[in-house]
Amino acid sequence: MQHALVPILGFSAFSGTGKTTLLIRLIPILKHHDLRIGLIKHSHHEFQIDHPGKDSFRLREAGAATVMLISSHRRAIISEISPTREPNLDTELKLLDQSGLDLILVEGFKTEQFPKIELHRSSLNKPLLYPNDQNIIAIATDTVMTLPDNLILLDINDPEMIAKFILKQMMGRL
Numbered sequence: 001m002q003h004a005l006v007p008i009l010g011f012s013a014f015s016g017t018g019k020t021t022l023l024i025r026l027i028p029i030l031k032h033h034d035l036r037i038g039l040i041k042h043s044h045h046e047f048q049i050d051h052p053g054k055d056s057f058r059l060r061e062a063g064a065a066t067v068m069l070i071s072s073h074r075r076a077i078i079s080e081i082s083p084t085r086e087p088n089l090d091t092e093l094k095l096l097d098q099s100g101l102d103l104i105l106v107e108g109f110k111t112e113q114f115p116k117i118e119l120h121r122s123s124l125n126k127p128l129l130y131p132n133d134q135n136i137i138a139i140a141t142d143t144v145m146t147l148p149d150n151l152i153l154l155d156i157n158d159p160e161m162i163a164k165f166i167l168k169q170m171m172g173r174l
Contacts, residue, residue, distance in 0.1 A: 004098075009114075013118060019108075030166065037101065038105070040104060042106075042107065042109045056069050066078065089109045118136045137169065142155070
């Protein structure tokens, strides 16, 4: 990723595997190790960050292509993008203020070229992604499996184990 100024690691899986659930458990562990985490989540669904009746919504409805909301605690940028193109992760990275980050975690963007951990649950009966994605560096799963030598097997239900892998592999710690 040309515009990644800090290490970037993706979590790739079929819907319903538990990407968000794992990240919610993983982020506090990484934060405890003094990492400042950024997160980019790709959604295939329409979403609203502002709501009808709110000033930001009304300003966007009036024709503003981009609206930035700023308070003393946080900021959000709402930009309309062309519905005819899928977002490109490297392009979106240009918009992310990375100056205060140590690591960027990415949920989704599974066809993009950057290091990823594949999440796999045997109960979903979905195929593994790693045979078709050379960017997968580990598999976090709930089952025992034999993997090629270049892949690490992680327990999807053990965020501490996954955090240790990230600290060692991505951050050069431990």
